[in-house]
Amino acid sequence: MTPIDPARKDLVEEFRHKTTGHQSGDLRRMLNAMRTHPDLPHYILVCTRPQQEWRLATKVPGRHTAVELLDHPPFHDPRDAEWAVFRLRWSTLFGEELPHER
Amino acid sequence: MSVELPRKRIIGYGDELSVAPGETIAFKASCEGLESYEASIVRLISADLHPDGRGWIDEPVTSDVDGSYRAREQAIPAGSWAVVPAKPCLCAETFTVAAWIWPTTPLKGEQVLARRMTPDGTRGWSLGIDSAGTLSMQVATTQGVVSVSTGMTLGNRVWCFVGASVDGETGTVTVWQRPQKSWPGHDATDEAQALFKGAVHAGGLPLTFAAAFERKDGEQTFGTGFYNGKIEAPRLYRTALGGAEAQARQEAPDSQKSLISAWDFGRDITGTRISDISANQAHGHVLNVPTRGMKGHNWTGEVLDWKAAPHQYGAIHFHDDDIHDCGWQTDFSLTVPKDWKSGIYAARLQSGEDRDYIPFVVLPPRGEATADVLFLMPSASYMAYANEHSASHGGGFMQSFSNGLSGLSAQDLLLNERPDLGYSLYDVHSDGSGVAYSSRLRPILNIRPGVTNAWVGPAGTFPWQFNADLPLLDFMNHHGIACDVATDEDLHREGLGLLSRYQVVMTGSHPEYYSKPMLDGLQAYTERGGRLMYLGGNGFYWRVAYHADLPGVLELRRGEDGIRDWVAEGGEYYHSFDGSYGGMWERQGRPIHALAGVGMAGQGFDSSTYYRRTPDSHDPRAAFIFEGIEDELIGDFGTVGGGAAGIEVDRCDFSKGSPPNTLVLASSEGLSDTYYPGPEEIDNASPLIDGSQNPNLRADLTFMETSGGGAVFSTGSIAWMGSLTWNGFDNNVAQIMRNVLKRFRDTEPF
Numbered sequence: 141m142t143p144i145d146p147a148r149k150d151l152v153e154e155f156r157h158k159t160t161g162h163q164s165g166d167l168r169r170m171l172n173a174m175r176t177h178p179d180l181p182h183y184i185l186v187c188t189r190p191q192q193e194w195r196l197a198t199k200v201p202g203r204h205t206a207v208e209l210l211d212h213p214p215f216h217d218p219r220d221a222e223w224a225v226f227r228l229r230w231s232t233l234f235g236e237e238l239p240h241e242r
Numbered sequence: 243m244s245v246e247l248p249r250k251r252i253i254g255y256g257d258e259l260s261v262a263p264g265e266t267i268a269f270k271a272s273c274e275g276l277e278s279y280e281a282s283i284v285r286l287i288s289a290d291l292h293p294d295g296r297g298w299i300d301e302p303v304t305s306d307v308d309g310s311y312r313a314r315e316q317a318i319p320a321g322s323w324a325v326v327p328a329k330p331c332l333c334a335e336t337f338t339v340a341a342w343i344w345p346t347t348p349l350k351g352e353q354v355l356a357r358r359m360t361p362d363g364t365r366g367w368s369l370g371i372d373s374a375g376t377l378s379m380q381v382a383t384t385q386g387v388v389s390v391s392t393g394m395t396l397g398n399r400v401w402c403f404v405g406a407s408v409d410g411e412t413g414t415v416t417v418w419q420r421p422q423k424s425w426p427g428h429d430a431t432d433e434a435q436a437l438f439k440g441a442v443h444a445g446g447l448p449l450t451f452a453a454a455f456e457r458k459d460g461e462q463t464f465g466t467g468f469y470n471g472k473i474e475a476p477r478l479y480r481t482a483l484g485g486a487e488a489q490a491r492q493e494a495p496d497s498q499k500s501l502i503s504a505w506d507f508g509r510d511i512t513g514t515r516i517s518d519i520s521a522n523q524a525h526g527h528v529l530n531v532p533t534r535g536m537k538g539h540n541w542t543g544e545v546l547d548w549k550a551a552p553h554q555y556g557a558i559h560f561h562d563d564d565i566h567d568c569g570w571q572t573d574f575s576l577t578v579p580k581d582w583k584s585g586i587y588a589a590r591l592q593s594g595e596d597r598d599y600i601p602f603v604v605l606p607p608r609g610e611a612t613a614d615v616l617f618l619m620p621s622a623s624y625m626a627y628a629n630e631h632s633a634s635h636g637g638g639f640m641q642s643f644s645n646g647l648s649g650l651s652a653q654d655l656l657l658n659e660r661p662d663l664g665y666s667l668y669d670v671h672s673d674g675s676g677v678a679y680s681s682r683l684r685p686i687l688n689i690r691p692g693v694t695n696a697w698v699g700p701a702g703t704f705p706w707q708f709n710a711d712l713p714l715l716d717f718m719n720h721h722g723i724a725c726d727v728a729t730d731e732d733l734h735r736e737g738l739g740l741l742s743r744y745q746v747v748m749t750g751s752h753p754e755y756y757s758k759p760m761l762d763g764l765q766a767y768t769e770r771g772g773r774l775m776y777l778g779g780n781g782f783y784w785r786v787a788y789h790a791d792l793p794g795v796l797e798l799r800r801g802e803d804g805i806r807d808w809v810a811e812g813g814e815y816y817h818s819f820d821g822s823y824g825g826m827w828e829r830q831g832r833p834i835h836a837l838a839g840v841g842m843a844g845q846g847f848d849s850s851t852y853y854r855r856t857p858d859s860h861d862p863r864a865a866f867i868f869e870g871i872e873d874e875l876i877g878d879f880g881t882v883g884g885g886a887a888g889i890e891v892d893r894c895d896f897s898k899g900s901p902p903n904t905l906v907l908a909s910s911e912g913l914s915d916t917y918y919p920g921p922e923e924i925d926n927a928s929p930l931i932d933g934s935q936n937p938n939l940r941a942d943l944t945f946m947e948t949s950g951g952g953a954v955f956s957t958g959s960i961a962w963m964g965s966l967t968w969n970g971f972d973n974n975v976a977q978i979m980r981n982v983l984k985r986f987r988d989t990e991p992f
Contacts, residue, residue: 160646160700161849162914162934171645176638184633185649185701188248190692191291194649194701195245201637203672204658207650209245218700221647 142169144177146234152226156242159222174229183225188214194221248652251276252313252591252598253663253685255568259621259794260603260729266577267602269589270570272685273313279593281574282308286586286601288716288967289691290705292881296716296967298692303587307576313593316571318684319530320662321468322564323354323453324516326526328446331502332358335441338479339369340405340488342422342539344472344557346673348375348396353469354454355404356476358444361456363387366444368454369406369417370467371396376432379406379417383440390436392419397430399471401539403489407482413437418485422539433485449524451476451505451516452532452560462569463529468562470673474538475556478502508556511535511548511818513791516558531566531679531795533559535818537811546813549821561671565664566795567683578604584612584726586619586715588691599691601708606726611743613724614987617714618741620753620778621682622730622760622786624707625796628686630666632807633696634658640697645848645916649701651694653687663687667798668807676808682794698847704882704889710963711750713881714777717966717976723983730760734788737763741772746986751778751963752890755786755798758822765837771950773986779890779941779960780842782834785827787819799824805845805920828898828922836899839944840892840958846917846933850888850961852878853908853943864905864945866985867955870977876908876943877975882964886975888913891941892958903946910941910959951991955982 151167163171174180182201185194186209196212199205215221223242230238254271261267273279287299326332339356347353351373359366365382372378375395381388396402401422408415418433448455451473453465477492481500491498503524509517511534518524528534535548538556548555576589584606588599603619606612633640633648634657640648650658657663664684665677688695688707695706705713718725726744730753733740737759741747747767753776756764761782768774783804789795800806801815804826817824827834828841835841853876859868877886887910894900917933930936941959948954965975 162912163645165915168645168915172642175641182637183647185647186247186655187649187651187696187701188245190651190694191293191703197247197650199634203631203635204661207247207634207655207658209247215701218646218649218703221701225647 141173144170144173144233146236152238155226156223159219177229180229180232183228185221192216194218196221196224247655250652250656250687251596252279252593253656253687254591254598254600255683255685256589256600256602257683258602259682260605260732261578262605262608263578263580263582266575268572268575269600270316270568271573271591271598272316272570273593274315276313276593276596278310278313279591280310282590283576284588284590286588286691286712287719289709289712290881290967291692292703292705294968295705295881296713299716303582305576305579307574307589311573316568318565318568318662319462319464320565320664321453321465321562322528322530322532322560323465323468324451324526324528324558326449326524328448329522329524330445331522332449332478332524333445334480334502335410336408336480336482337502338405338407338481338483338488339476340403340492341476342401342474343404344399344401345371345396345470346399346675347470348398350470352467354450354452354467355469355473356449356451357454358447358449359454360447361454366447367408367442371469377404377417377419379415381408381415381438381442383438383442385440388415388436388438390415390417390434392417392432392434394419394430394432397421397428402430403485403492405485405488407484408442409482410441413439416482416484420485420489449526460571469560470562470671472536472557472559474507476505506556507534507558508538508552511552511555512820528558530564531681531792532561532564533678533818535814535816537813541813543813547816549816559675561673561675563661563665563672565662565684566681566792586712586727601689601691603727603729605728605732611726613726614745615723615725615983616741616744616747617725617727618733618747618749618753619711619727619729620750622755622757622796623750623752624689625680625682626667626755626798627688627707628666628680628682629657629663630688630695631657631669633702635669636697643847644697646700648696649703650696651702653690653693654696657687670808676800676810678797678799680796698889699883700848705964707752710752710882710960713963713966714748717971717979720971721980731788731794733760733763738766741767742770745989746773746775746983748775749777749781751960753778753781754783755796756782756784756827757786757788761827761832768837768948768952768954769950771952771991773952774954775982775986776838776954776956777962779892779958780845782827782837783842785822785824785830787817787822789819801825803829803922826922833899835895836901838956839900839904839946839954840894840942840956841898842920843891843893844917844919844923844936844939845890846914847889848916849914850880850883850885851910851912852876852885853887853910853941855908856906858905859907861905864907867907867945867978867981869981871974873974876978877962877965879968879973880961880965882961886962886965887941887959889960891939892956893938893940894942894944901946905945906942907945908943913939947992953986953992955986
């Protein structure tokens with residue numbers, strides 16, 4: 141698996157503007173490495189209002205493990221949630237805070 | 243923090259999926275922490291809650307159901323096991339019990355293998371696996387309880403001959419385990435003895451396999467101490483045998499005087515009975531559909547079909563999370579009034595903010611059609627995905643798979659909390675073995691209006707299956723085109739007879755699972771002048787089997803090839819329900835291309851795209867389809883990923899059986915790189931595999947005439963229906979649908 145390169149801010153910017161759909165191969169490799177990283181929490185969303193509101197949670201990988209809500213404001217657009225989780229992962233991996241705005 | 247996880251407090255199911263006027267459906271509900279609820283019936287029109295969707299539209303229907311009902315909690319007796327009713331011949335103070343086992347969770351805790359003991363454990367005997375994973379025998383007499391264990395942990399997925407003898411004269415209980423295979427440093431062969439006082443009396447007690455009887459509550463029978471794994475050829479002898487002697491006798495049990503019973507699970511594989519082949523005929527039955535037709539310890543590998551050598555398929559695989567019928571008490575029943583029109587309805591159960599909708603189909607009167615168009619609701623596919631756990635169990639894999647975070651609904655959270663609600667054909671059991679059976683006699687929380695799939699689309703926002711199909715009924719309703727509705731189960735039962743009453747048959751968005759009677763019926767329909775509108779993607783892909791005696795239970799063995807979330811063990815590809823070979827229809831010489839003009843090309847779940855018209859779209863044969871449409875791009879909008887082409891897509895492929903007269907009217911462009919072909923498309927992997935590089939990965943919109951004056955129109959895309967309602971039905975996808983319907987309803991032969 142390709143290591144995550146913290147110098148590739150071009151990929152960070154790409155994701156910030158395009159959280160889903162067509163993405164570059166390098167970004168996809170970075171995302172896959174982050175999403176399956178063994179040292180990062182398994183982030184997941186909990187839908188609190190269908191198609192309108194989601195909250196951030198973690199779940200221990202595995203069957204029937206607990207889902208725990210995180211103290212984070214709700215999202216009203218899934219793209220904001222994707223960016224927020226990207227920022228959390230980045231911060232944990234590299235100790236660097238990425239811009240809040242998407 | 244003050245925010246709590248959303249919780250679903252009302253769940254329920256109906257005892258039927260489809261009912262005709264004059265027939266009755268019983269609804270059963272379980273409510274958590276509620277005193278009462280209000281019930282009523284609604285006709286469902288739309289439940290596409292996507293910001294660009296039509297929102298929730300239903301029509302209340304007055305019925306005798308309307309009213310307030312007492313709320314109660316009802317438990318689910320999950321876990322599969324087998325029961326042999328009490329019989330005097332089963333009793334002996336000196337006896338031996340033996341069987342072959344293939345444990346799959348030897349270390350999960352205490353598990354019952356065979357037992358005749360009171361629920362409180364004060365009388366009888368019980369052979370099982372103890373908390374250390376070793377074989378254990380317990381005897382209980384008036385003088386106390388004695389347990390003896392071998393002390394050697396059983397191998398995981400290793401065949402082992404196990405048993406115990408009780409010598410009533412010497413007061414000795416012996417237990418043994420004799421693995422079929424050992425390795426240096428891993429030999430689990432062992433035997434142990436203990437003394438007991440008193441006599442072991444099990445008279446009046448049932449003999450159970452794979453669980454202990456706990457209690458009976460109305461129609462429900464609850465077990466406990468469930469075992470995961472296979473059991474094969476259990477025997478009961480009226481003598482105390484050592485392990486070697488019992489194993490030697492195992493092969494020819496019916497000629498031995500000391501034999502009490504010999505159960506042959508290789509018989510009655512299609513049913514629920516377990517047969518005692520001894521003269522005592524102490525037959526029993528299985529509960530909660532454990533998996534049958536499974537390889538035994540004596541499987542040679544030379545035979546792959548259990549029908550050809552049932553003695554090599556004498557094992558039953560039990561699971562602690564199997565469920566067939568919750569057996570709940572009925573809360574209310576509905577006898578469908580004669581004047582209700584065919585459609586998709588739901589029982590609405592509501593208490594304040596808590597509610598559940600239990601969908602069901604009202605058929606036209608039996609043997610009649612009340613419209614010239616039939617919507618064939620793909621209930622077999624709904625059943626395959628019933629209570630799917632992929633998002634909650636899939637971890638980071640699912641995020642990469644769908645290129646985004648999953649969004650768990652209250653339904654998903656309840657499924658995550660309660661394994662007793664059972665699984666989908668995409669899940670695995672607690673022991674890691676694939677779920678091959680799915681029953682509808684349980685609350686199915688993802689066949690609900692407004693409920694999307696947690697991992698399809700960002701945060702699970704794309705309508706999917708049941709909710710992706712409702713826009714079609716919305717479209718028909720909006721245009722005032724009468725449409726009957728029937729389910730896959732109805733097609734399975736009636737075959738061509740059902741379809742032949744209609745000028746046009748429309749599928750759902752994802753009719754993936756087909757039994758042979760279903761496929762035969764549809765094929766015959768298209769060859770006899772019928773007009774088929776295949777409005778989805780990845781259709782007619784898997785061959786499934788319905789249980790002959792248990793209505794509403796479906797089986798799939800995911801064998802050989804195809805997109806599989808689990809893979810059946812080698813030699814276990816044949817369905818137990820009907821003996822048919824499980825797996826892809828394409829692998830059985832019936833590619834769907836021949837039926838529909840297109841076949842599965844690939845899938846991706848983060849976005850959809852559009853089709854671009856081809857020169858074929860200007861062929862005079864297709865002129866009726868594009869009447870009034872000047873656009874080159876078709877479906878560059880929609881609630882399922884933003885386009886009409888996507889999620890799971892099919893292409894025309896003449897090398898795979900698409901008829902030579904198939905017109906490819908339009909093809910998708912620009913699928914993302916989260917799209918991949920199914921394994922059946924990858925005979926040898928190359929970099930030309932993902933959506934932006936793979937010329938074979940596309941959705942084709944096709945049309946072809948069939949013999950007998952019929953025709954087939956195919957969209958090759960799950961996302962198609964998500965574009966129907968766009969802009970108040972004023973769009974080119976809806977216009978194509980109107981055009982095709984107009985011509986297909988015309989009886990003039992093609």
